[in-house]
Amino acid sequence: MSPDQVPAGAAAQRGAGAHRHRQASHSHDLPVLPEAVDIFDTTLRDGSQQEGLSLTVDDKLRVAEQLDHLGVAFIEGGWPGANPKDAEFFARAPAELRLGTATLVAFGSTRRAGVKAEDDEVLRHLVKANTEAVCIVAKASALHVSEALRTSKDEALAMAHDSVAFLRHHDLRVFFDAEHFFDGYAEDPGFSVSVLRAAAEAGADTLVLCDTNGGTLPHDVEHIVAEMVAGFDTQVGVHFHNDSGCAVANSIAAVRAGATHVQGCINGYGERTGNADLSAAIPNLSLKLRVRTIPEDRLERITPVSHHIAELVNTAPNPQQPYVGAAAFAHKAGLHTSAIARRRDAYEHIAPDLVGNGTRFVVSEMAGRSTLALKAEELGLELDSEALGAVLDTLKVLEHRGYHFEVADGSLELLLRRATGWEPDYFELESFRVIADHDRQHLTEATVKVRIGDHRILAVAEGNGPVNALDSALRSAIGPHFPELSGIHLVDYRVRVLDTGTGTAAVTRVLIDTTDGEVVWTTIGVSENVIEASWQALFDSIVYGLLRSRSFGRPAAPRPDRRATPTDAAPTVAAPTEAARTEAARTEER
Numbered sequence: 001m002s003p004d005q006v007p008a009g010a011a012a013q014r015g016a017g018a019h020r021h022r023q024a025s026h027s028h029d030l031p032v033l034p035e036a037v038d039i040f041d042t043t044l045r046d047g048s049q050q051e052g053l054s055l056t057v058d059d060k061l062r063v064a065e066q067l068d069h070l071g072v073a074f075i076e077g078g079w080p081g082a083n084p085k086d087a088e089f090f091a092r093a094p095a096e097l098r099l100g101t102a103t104l105v106a107f108g109s110t111r112r113a114g115v116k117a118e119d120d121e122v123l124r125h126l127v128k129a130n131t132e133a134v135c136i137v138a139k140a141s142a143l144h145v146s147e148a149l150r151t152s153k154d155e156a157l158a159m160a161h162d163s164v165a166f167l168r169h170h171d172l173r174v175f176f177d178a179e180h181f182f183d184g185y186a187e188d189p190g191f192s193v194s195v196l197r198a199a200a201e202a203g204a205d206t207l208v209l210c211d212t213n214g215g216t217l218p219h220d221v222e223h224i225v226a227e228m229v230a231g232f233d234t235q236v237g238v239h240f241h242n243d244s245g246c247a248v249a250n251s252i253a254a255v256r257a258g259a260t261h262v263q264g265c266i267n268g269y270g271e272r273t274g275n276a277d278l279s280a281a282i283p284n285l286s287l288k289l290r291v292r293t294i295p296e297d298r299l300e301r302i303t304p305v306s307h308h309i310a311e312l313v314n315t316a317p318n319p320q321q322p323y324v325g326a327a328a329f330a331h332k333a334g335l336h337t338s339a340i341a342r343r344r345d346a347y348e349h350i351a352p353d354l355v356g357n358g359t360r361f362v363v364s365e366m367a368g369r370s371t372l373a374l375k376a377e378e379l380g381l382e383l384d385s386e387a388l389g390a391v392l393d394t395l396k397v398l399e400h401r402g403y404h405f406e407v408a409d410g411s412l413e414l415l416l417r418r419a420t421g422w423e424p425d426y427f428e429l430e431s432f433r434v435i436a437d438h439d440r441q442h443l444t445e446a447t448v449k450v451r452i453g454d455h456r457i458l459a460v461a462e463g464n465g466p467v468n469a470l471d472s473a474l475r476s477a478i479g480p481h482f483p484e485l486s487g488i489h490l491v492d493y494r495v496r497v498l499d500t501g502t503g504t505a506a507v508t509r510v511l512i513d514t515t516d517g518e519v520v521w522t523t524i525g526v527s528e529n530v531i532e533a534s535w536q537a538l539f540d541s542i543v544y545g546l547l548r549s550r551s552f553g554r555p556a557a558p559r560p561d562r563r564a565t566p567t568d569a570a571p572t573v574a575a576p577t578e579a580a581r582t583e584a585a586r587t588e589e590r
Ligand SMILES: [Zn+2]
Pocket: 046, 212, 239, 241
């Protein structure tokens, strides 16, 4: 049976027409380009299938808040029938989650074979989840019906129909996920379409075509989605996985073919290679196709929300992520940077501030004078040509020794500031000492002696590594003089042994990421001694933090691409890699 013969059920009309369509501008074949699509985020359900991603109920509530802050239409919160954590999430959500733009959706599957819908546990859990909308998944591939479900095609159709009808009877808005739809359609289109028809006739609001194995390519998506849009009056949505690297491209192709509902995950989280990355799909649809997605004035929230959620789910943001990555608008080559100084749009596909990101000039020994001049300008520093030349020489020497200022923006800024004659005078280090004991707890002890004005302070602290112990001792020593330090935390610590190729001893490079809840900065230390390298990176980390927080010489506005939290959300700070466990002792004398 051909899909354009598919009759649409009377109840299926409700979902249709939610978004009017207008003529597609670039294609003769594609019927219409929708004016708007509904963004459906499934980070809390499908996205949390990602390896290594484990969210508590509190994490889930906070991720949902961020998604709502971004302005997605639907948030799939989890599978209340499948695990107690998701059941708790839906139980707490009504009281603890105040959603402004988003509707919460509970996920489940169709009734089991041979069981009445009203007797099915999963469907009953869905009703009890107390949401306005639910999403149920059904097998839309003949192969999966016979092999995985081990039932007949007729029963599979009845399962889809009965389950949707049951949920509609409870006045729920029903999204119908047609699992394995694209693969099933390639093998047995008649069956896959009849599954959609069963759901539409039972009153499903949205028929979601799922590329469960993620192997479909955009040209196939375009014609299959166009056929379904033409064949059904019910709203058609899509759900892509990224196994062929095409999840975002497929989502765009589907919208061009008339789909008005796009599922995906912020930052492309998900099993295997992930789901369609909404952080790229949303700007592509909004800015390139001019199709409404989230409210237009919230598009600039997408970079901070992407980074904030990365922090909530405890994964490092991918700097190369399109639109929202820290490197998305970073320019390194000398030729580019001098050209971009003249024409901002010469090497950027959009204005970065549209998505809350920013242009960044990456400085390294490879970069020319113009890159460095731009960087200084970005920081609001005045450096004459002689000073610039001196900084460039210093950079070259340091990078030869193993420093890598491209990734250490905090240390680079301190270097540039020093070139203007500035010297940090918050405290003066007299000495430090680190002792690593081979006891059962593997604790490291650090002693730090510093001077602040006339005060000489000695502090001792323990930690589970040299950075942690030094950080604790230094904070213990100078913390009472600088209360703002309590808001500054180390978030990551990386050590790399470098092969300098000079035949001398190996050199260690230490990078420390630090945040004050508003921005993240990276500092660097390099030495043949890991403790010394750690100290250098830590010293810069603390000095940069104090510089930021003091009225004196407050650095330029935080770079949006490194913003740790959205402007009006509560700051969240991940625990340092070396967990703090300190018993600090401190003495002060005049
Ligand atoms: Zn999926």
